[in-house]
Amino acid sequence: MTDFMLFLPELFFIFGALLFFVFSLRKAPNPAGYHRWAVVVAAVGLLVTVASSHQEGMLFFNCYRVDLFSQIFKVLLALGTIWVIFSSGELKGIDPRQHAEYYFLIFVCTLAMMLLVSSVELLTIYVSIELSSYSLYLLVPMRRNDDRFSETAIKYFMVGVTASGLMIFGISLLFGVAHTTYVPQLMKVLPTVIAQPGAIVGLILALAGFFFKLALFPFHIWAPDVYQGAANQVTTYIATVSKMAAAAMIIRFAGLSGGASPAMVKLLIVLSIASMTFGNLVALIQKDMKRLLAYSSIAHAGYILIGILTLTSQGYACAIYYAAAYLVMNYSVFLVIMKVADDGHNLQIKELAGLHKRSPLLAMTLMLGLFGLAGIPPTAGFTGKFLVFAAALNKGYLFLVIIGMVNATISLYYYLIVIKAAYLLKPVKEYPAVHVDLWTRVVSIGLVVMTIYLGIFPDQFLSITESAARTLF
C-alpha cells in the first residue's frame, strides 16, 4: 500500500493520459469540454503531487527513488503542466480534431518526466527520456496547416535522435568502465575511475541527451526553429516544463562524478560560457518573440549550468532555485504571448506596441517576467543569478562570474526592447483587443507575486532546495 502511495502522482498522470486516450477515440471532438477536463485533471494532479511531496522510499527493485529532490521537481513539473493546460483554452494553433491527442501527449510527457527525475537506473532513465522526447516529437508538428514550419518537426527529431544516440553510447561507456548501470553504485565507483578518459567521455556523452533538452550550446540548434514552428502552447510546454526535467537530470549526472573531475568541470565551463554568450548575442537581433525567447533560453541554460558545474551541494541547491525561478518567469512571458496572440499566430515584438493601454496587467506581467529573466532585483531571477554566481565564486570561478554578469548586461538590451515595445511604442495599426478573463487575471497576479516573493524572501524555498540537493549525495 505504501508503495502505491509513493507512486501516486505518476499513477494519477497515467490515469489522466488514459482519459484523454479514450476521448481521442471519439468521433465528434468537443474542445471546450476537453479543456475543462484537462484543467481539472491537471489541477488534481498538482494537488496530488504537492500532497506526496514529503514521501520518501524506493520502488521497483530499488531502481526508482522517491526523495525530496525528485518530489520538488515533480511539483515543478505538475505546476508547469497546469499552467500550460490552463492557457490551452484557446488552442487555435492546433486542429480541434487533435485536441484530445494534444492533452494526451502532454500528460504522457509530464508522466515521462516524472519517471525521469525519480529514476536511478541508467536504462530506466533512457526509457523515460525517450518517452518524453517522443511525446514532444509528436506535439511539435501538430501545428495546423502551416507548411512553412513542416521542416521544424523533422529538424527536432533529427537532432533529438542524434543526442539520444550519443547518450546511449555514453551510457554504454559508463557501463564499460564501472560495470554497473545503477546510479548509487555508479556514484561509488565512478569517482575512483574518473581519471580514465572512458569515464569522462561516457559521462559527457550521457549528459548530451539532457543538454539537448535544455538547449545548451552546441545542442541548441533545434530551439529557435522549434520555438517558432510549434504551436504557442506547445512551445510554452517545451520552454518551461521540459527544461525542469533536463535541469534535474543534469544535476543528477553531474553528481555522479563525485565532485573531483577537473577535465569535466573545464568542459562544462566552456559549454556554459559558449551557451550564454552565443544565446545572448544572437537574441539581440531577433524580431519574433518566440525566437527571441529561444535564444534567451540557450543563454539561461548556461546560467543554470554555472550552478551545476560547481559540483557542490550548495551549487545544486542554487541551480534548483534558478530552475524554479526560470519556470515562473518564463511562463509569465509566455502567458502574455499566448494571450496577445490568442489566434495562435507567431507574435512579433512590434505587435506588443501599446500593450500597457490594451491590458495594463499583462504588460506588467510581461515586464516583471522579462526583468526577472534579465536578472534585475527584486525578482526571483535576480536572486537566482545571485545564488548561482555565489556558488561559483565559492569555488573561485571569478572569470566565469564576470562573463556571466557581462552577459546579463547584454541580455538586458533585448529584454528592454520588448519592454519598450509594450510601454512606449505607439501601435502602427489597430491591433485586436486583448481578452483577459478573470482566471487569467488571477494567474497573472499570482505570477507577479510569486516572482517578487521568491526574489525578496528566498530563505524558505532555498532551505528546501538545499535539503533536496543533500539527498543527492
Next chain:
Amino acid sequence: MTAMNMAGFPILTTILMTTIVGLLVIIFIPPEKTKLIKQVSLASASTGLALCLWLYHAYDFHKGGLQFVERVLWVKSLGIYWFNGIDGINLPMMLLTSVVLFTAVWTMWELENRVKEFYALVFLLVAGVYGVFMSMDLFWIFVWYDVSLFPMYPLIAIWGGTRKEYGAMKLTLYLLAGSAFILPAILFLWAKAGGHTFDLFMLQKIGFSLFDQKVAFLMLYLGFGILAAVWPFHTWSPVGHVAAPTAVSMIHAGVLMKLGAYGVLRIGMMLCPQGAVYWSHLMALLGTIGIIYGALVGLAQTDLKYVIGYSSVSHMGLVGLGLATMSVNGINGAVFQMFAHGIMTALFFSSVGFIYDRTHTKIIPELGGLSKTMPIASAFFIFAALAGIGVPLMASFWAELLVLTAAVKVFPVAGILACVGMILSALFMLRVVQRTFYGDKNPKWEHIPDISRFLAVPRVVLMSCILFFGLFPKVMLDVIQSTVIPFVTRF
C-alpha cells in the same frame, strides 16, 4: 553584535517605507486623479524629509560610529542580514536624498502626461537610493543599487526630451555594465571570507590578503566609478541628463551619481583599504582628468543641460580626487562635496527645467537676456552657478577647499591641475550665465511671466540649503568627521 539588536523604533526602515508605501498608494489611485497623486507624492516625500531631518538632529556625533542599527537575519545559509545603520558618511547622503526627492516632486507639479506612472517610478528609484545609503549588508546594497537604476530607463524614455530613447538605453546599459563588475567583486569578497556573511562590518574585521584587495577594489572602483561618472566612463552622464525630464535629472545628478562615489567609499575603501592605497594614484589621475576634461568640454557646449552635465563630470572628479587622497580632509571634503554638489545640481536642473518648460528651448544662443524678463527664475540659476564656482558662503566652497588642500598635499601635481580645472569651470559657468541671462533681450521671451511663488518654493528650499551649510559648515563637517577619522586610520 547579536543576531537581533533592534534598538527601539526602526526609523530607517520607516524612511524606506515612506517611499514604498507612497508607491503602493499611487498604484491604487485611478490615473485620472492627477492632483491626488501629486498630493500623495508630496506627502510621502515630506514625511521622508521630516524623518531624515529628525535623524540628522538625533545622530550623536560625539559618540560617532553606527547608530540606529536594525539587524535581522534574512537568508540563513548565505549569511544575508537586513542590516541598516547610520554613520557620519551616509547621514548627509540620507538628508540629501530626502531634500532632493521633496524638491523634485514639487518641481514636477505641472506634469500632465502619465502622471501616475511617473511618480510611481520616481518613488521606486528613490526607494533604491535610500536602501543603498542605509544598508550595511552587501547583498542589500547591491539589490537596492539595481532597483535604483532600472526605473531610469522608462523615466527617461517616456518623459524625456532630446534623443530620449538613445539616452535612456545608453544610460541603463552603462550603469548595469557597472554592476557586472560590482556583483562579482561583492561575491568574491564574500567567498574569500568563507561564504558566511554579507555583513559589511563582519567582513571588515576579516582582513583580506593584499592581492584579493587589489582585485576586488579595482572591480568595485570600475563598477561604481561608472555611476560616479569617472572619466572615461562618464559619457552616459551628459547624454542621460540632457534626455531626462527635470525631476529625473535632479534626482539622477543630485543623488544617483553619489551612489557611485558612496559605493567606492563604503564598500571599496572600507573592505579593501590596502587595495585602495595601491590604486589611489589611478583614482587621483582619473579624478583630475575628469575635473579638467569636464570643464573644457563644458566650455564648448551650447545646450544648458549639457553644460550642467559636464560640470557634474568635473565636480564628481573632485569627489574622486578627494577620496584618492585617503586623508581626513580629503574624504571629509569629498563627502561634503557629494552633498553640496547634489543640492547644487538639483537647483541647476530645477531652474533649467522651468526655463525649458516656458521657452521650450535650452540652447544658450536662443535664450539671452532672460534676467530682464524673468528675474527670479534667472536668480536661481545664477545662484547655482555661483555655488558651482565655489564662491565663499556656499556649501561647495568648503568642500572644494578641503579637497584641494588635501590634494595639493598628497598629490601636488594633480592638486595644482585640479585648481586650474576649478578656474576653468568658473570661467565656463560665468560665460553661460553671461550669455543666457545678460546681454540683449530676446523679444520672443518678453511675454513669459516669471516663476510663480508656488513653483519657487522648491528652488528656495535648495538655495537655503546651500546657504545654510555654507554659513555653518561645521554642522555637517562634525558629523562626517566623526566617522572619517577612525576610517582613515586603516590606510
